[in-house]
Amino acid sequence: MQQAWKSYQEQNKDRFLNEMLELLRIPSISANTENAGDMQRCADAVAQRLREAGADRVEVMPTNGYPVVYGEKIIDPLKPTVLVYGHYDVQPADPLELWHSGPFEPVIKDGKVYARGSADDKGQFYMHVKAFETMVQTGTQTTNIKFLIEGEEEVGSPNLEQFVADNRDLLKCDVILISDTSMISMENPSIDVGVRGLAYIQVEVTGPNRDLHSGVYGGAVANPATILAKMIASCHDENNHITIPGFYDDVVEATPEERELMARAPFDAQEYAADLGVQELWGEKGYTTNEHTGIRPTLEVNGMWSGYTGEGAKTVLPSKAYAKISARLVPNQSSEKITQMLLEHFRKIAPASVQVNAYNLHGGEAYMTPLDSKGYQAAAKAVKETFGKEPIPVRGGGSIPICAILEKELGVKIVFMGFGLDSDNLHSPNEKFNLENYYKGIETIPYFHQYFAEA
Amino acid sequence: MQQAWKSYQEQNKDRFLNEMLELLRIPSISANTENAGDMQRCADAVAQRLREAGADRVEVMPTNGYPVVYGEKIIDPLKPTVLVYGHYDVQPADPLELWHSGPFEPVIKDGKVYARGSADDKGQFYMHVKAFETMVQTGTQTTNIKFLIEGEEEVGSPNLEQFVADNRDLLKCDVILISDTSMISMENPSIDVGVRGLAYIQVEVTGPNRDLHSGVYGGAVANPATILAKMIASCHDENNHITIPGFYDDVVEATPEERELMARAPFDAQEYAADLGVQELWGEKGYTTNEHTGIRPTLEVNGMWSGYTGEGAKTVLPSKAYAKISARLVPNQSSEKITQMLLEHFRKIAPASVQVNAYNLHGGEAYMTPLDSKGYQAAAKAVKETFGKEPIPVRGGGSIPICAILEKELGVKIVFMGFGLDSDNLHSPNEKFNLENYYKGIETIPYFHQYFAEA
Incomplete structure (x- = not known):
């Protein structure tokens, strides 16, 4: 045969x-x-x-x-x-x-x-x-x-x-x-x-009702790009743990045996970093690279945009700022639950000087x-x-x-x-x-x- | 006549x-x-x-x-x-x-x-x-x-x-x-x-040398959009003071008399906010709206972009993230000095897992x-x-x-x-x-x- x-x-x-x-x-x-x-x-x-x-x-x-x-x-x-x-x-x-x-x-x-x-x-x-x-x-x-x-x-x-x-x-x-x-x-x-599972959302932050002159209004109105940056920045702490309350609640931690087994897979961190062209790898403290991409949930910005993105300088204070943000989930985390958690989090942490529209784009277990x-x-x-x-x-x-x-x-x-x-x-x-x-x-x-x- | x-x-x-x-x-x-x-x-x-x-x-x-x-x-x-x-x-x-x-x-x-x-x-x-x-x-x-x-x-x-x-x-x-x-x-x-004076720069953050699949690599590589968001977020503290070291050094504070005179100009905060469609005004603690736009220096994001910005969901971990950022300056602040300060700040605060290219776009006193x-x-x-x-x-x-x-x-x-x-x-x-x-x-x-x- x-x-x-x-x-x-x-x-x-x-x-x-x-x-x-x-x-x-x-x-x-x-x-x-x-x-x-x-x-x-x-x-x-x-x-x-x-x-x-x-x-x-x-x-x-x-x-x-x-x-x-x-x-x-x-x-x-x-x-x-x-x-x-x-x-x-x-x-x-x-x-x-x-x-x-x-x-x-x-x-x-x-x-x-x-x-x-x-x-x-x-x-x-x-x-x-x-x-x-x-x-x-x-x-x-x-x-x-x-x-x-x-x-x-x-x-x-x-x-x-x-x-x-x-x-x-x-x-x-x-x-x-x-x-x-x-x-x-x-x-x-x-x-x-x-x-991994997936929870993919879009977040839209609206500040003033129109793009403004950044000189005339700069300093007096919340800039939605700055606010969105602060919201995104707040999602990871200094150890690259995700800070969203409850995010890790349903994660079943891998056993030491399982982690030991994973560690035996051939992996050359230097080669991996060189292939990506980065000087240093990154990730949640306390876990290896293979664990970062394998057994740990993550939160990534997939896209982000606001204001003037053309050539040169335009002195605008943007009306809107957008981000596409997705979490990768591990077994036992519910995509729907995490999606709701993300949406509520982004709605909640926004200051009253902006409006937030956050919605689900797609997901899966x-x-x-x-x-x-x-x-x-x-x-x-x-x-x-x-x-x-x-x-x-x-x-x-x-x-x-x-x-x-x-x-x-x-x-x-x-x-x-x-x-x-x-x-x-x-x-x-x-x-x-x-x-x-x-x-x-x-x-x-x-x-x-x-x-x-x-x- | x-x-x-x-x-x-x-x-x-x-x-x-x-x-x-x-x-x-x-x-x-x-x-x-x-x-x-x-x-x-x-x-x-x-x-x-x-x-x-x-x-x-x-x-x-x-x-x-x-x-x-x-x-x-x-x-x-x-x-x-x-x-x-x-x-x-x-x-x-x-x-x-x-x-x-x-x-x-x-x-x-x-x-x-x-x-x-x-x-x-x-x-x-x-x-x-x-x-x-x-x-x-x-x-x-x-x-x-x-x-x-x-x-x-x-x-x-x-x-x-x-x-x-x-x-x-x-x-x-x-x-x-x-x-x-x-x-x-x-x-x-x-x-x-x-x-006000102006110092307008562009900041480009490069993570991996190509856009990556956010599932395969997510969690293991610094996301330039997240890093840029953190850098932008770090520029203002909780009182909306600008945190860049030395930024306010050359500001000549307005005298109480001058501020008193400014406060006499007719200004209706409610009307101002309503015209802009915002629920709350914003700005550096300790100063009024007219002071925010008149006698205080500011730092605004004029544009920001990274990754996928089209419709729907694309699970990409971007290679690059960009921002256009400008400061408005008050008398006695030097545009050139502040520009250098901004450029150095953004270069300095970046973690080793990304590369930063920051450069001057334009400015004036x-x-x-x-x-x-x-x-x-x-x-x-x-x-x-x-x-x-x-x-x-x-x-x-x-x-x-x-x-x-x-x-x-x-x-x-x-x-x-x-x-x-x-x-x-x-x-x-x-x-x-x-x-x-x-x-x-x-x-x-x-x-x-x-x-x-x-x-």
Whole structure:
């Protein structure tokens, strides 16, 4: 079986790559309404590829937002079913001026594909389509396989819960497999066993009812930019602890054993800092870098703007100041509860000289995969098979808000088998995906199905 | 004489207005290079108007930036000479969406002209052109009159010092008269006897070398937006005192007598707050609102931006954060010294996990007109003549950085005879100038020349 996979994949290597590049050329940015046509085009392209790969039922299914692409090949109702989740939408590409090549004109350089969506998530979900094709074409499919490829992950999957609830029978499965995370390195393969939750809000501070001359009024009216800066500054103390009352209440502290295990993962702080171009790392006192991004909740400013931002000097005292602020949450913290806490906090700490409008933008719960679950065990064996090494279980820093929803609606566990790298520039300019990782993913996935079927 | 002025102005009322509207239609924004053609067009229009008004020498004089318009009519070398300073450039008009009508399509509503530059400063310097015409046409010019109308006031007059130094003889005069400020109200006429200095800097904070995924890296890397917010927040204490070491060192405190005199100026805090739409005024503890904007130095954020500022949620940890920050200074504070102090402060307080690039954008010194100067006395008499009330001397909050330069180069005092109102929305959307104020200015100015000639 392995030999058949290997030679099929070797023979179709170039086509596997070109098909991925085709998908990357479609600017399927779910956040921009002007890309609505591209979104539909991308969904249709994904459906067509699933058909060509061997799915015997494929549908572009409408939602209240962008459609979900569904595909399946059921070989035997008695065999276990794997539901592959992925998303065909991508993040906005701005700031465009920082890209070395067009975000939707994929370029291959030094064995890497540069394009928006290459790692997040087109390149990664497409590994599953090509692994599926490999199994179908070599007559070695070991599980029933279903695909659920959505188009609204990057805007918080607002319609997925309803879709899954409405299609519970269609989506019935024994495990959910997601490749939308990364591993430490090719030498140190790892599997994410957790993703953080998210609470994302916008805060708008209004001072005077119009932009004012900063000389005529400066000193007599609260400046909303200054007030917002003070509000943001007050959210972390000198040890970088988050100061919002109650924020840590529901955090289940990691045990010393768990922290000890995490500390064994290979990590070079100097290399990490050098890659980011910073002289010093940062973070909550008392925790390591991997703990900062893995087991601790955080609060970050994602965007902030006020007043004059053009060239030169404009002496304005702004009327309004805005911030986008999000918290990453750990298991047992409730996204809804933290969102409310953040909103109330920002409303409360504002002085009476300004008005605050704070509202929820999106959110989702943290998720943990049990190490002893059938799905995790199959993934670990598959990775060991192709990488020659036992994968390290790690807690990822990102969020996949739909995990909690999928588990709740479908009643099965989720396994994250990500083949990206932290250096893939997700959500940043020059997003890339290493070709080696793409092919390794396609090579590894059939083993997952085999081991899961055998378990 | 007075009767001749009055009837001439009455007969030409509509033309005086239409000519001002013509000037307002030219988008002479000195900050935007794309308006370079409009700037030249505006300079030529001003020159043409000076010629038509009766100047016998008019020149559009080049500088290293936008040209200066010079005009004069010397009636007798033995008579005193008044140099009228004004500027034909205007502030950028953004945010455009907040204007009720086009910023360069003047609209008259309820006795007010709405347009960018109506009060600052086209409408105001044009009062002088029309007052000059009145005197010329009625054969009643009492002083030599020179006009210096520049095109770079709104960008800090970078070339004016050199221009004045190069043309000291041409600009020789006995007093400089400027209408680029406001009065309390038509019922409570006032004359600004001081303008604040300015130190305007830009601060750029760089964290990681690229925008990062806020989940993957959040918590482990200093967020430049958060750091910048902390830096801004640290500049004021809980009493709204500025905390930058040495900031107040050179401030000469106003005497109790001076403060007592200021407190007599009519001021309704409730009305002031209501006009601005704020529930509470703000400012440095221990000082009144008029003191906040008059005799105290201030520090304001004029602009601030970082990360994602579009619609919806983007989970980015920004690479960079920017702020435009300016201080208003009082007499005896040095703009250069405070600029250096601000730059050093922002460089110093940054943690090692970010890099700070801070630099000067523009600045200028504060200026005070002596109450016992011939110029102030003539202005006070002129205002009393047409308003029927002794004007109140007040300290204005804005800055006219060229004042200190003009006094240094030409060795004479400056008088501010402003006819605008604080509610004119200078530098804001819907800038306006009341027609009543425009005509009152034209009516008052000839008296200034008369009283100055007689003194």
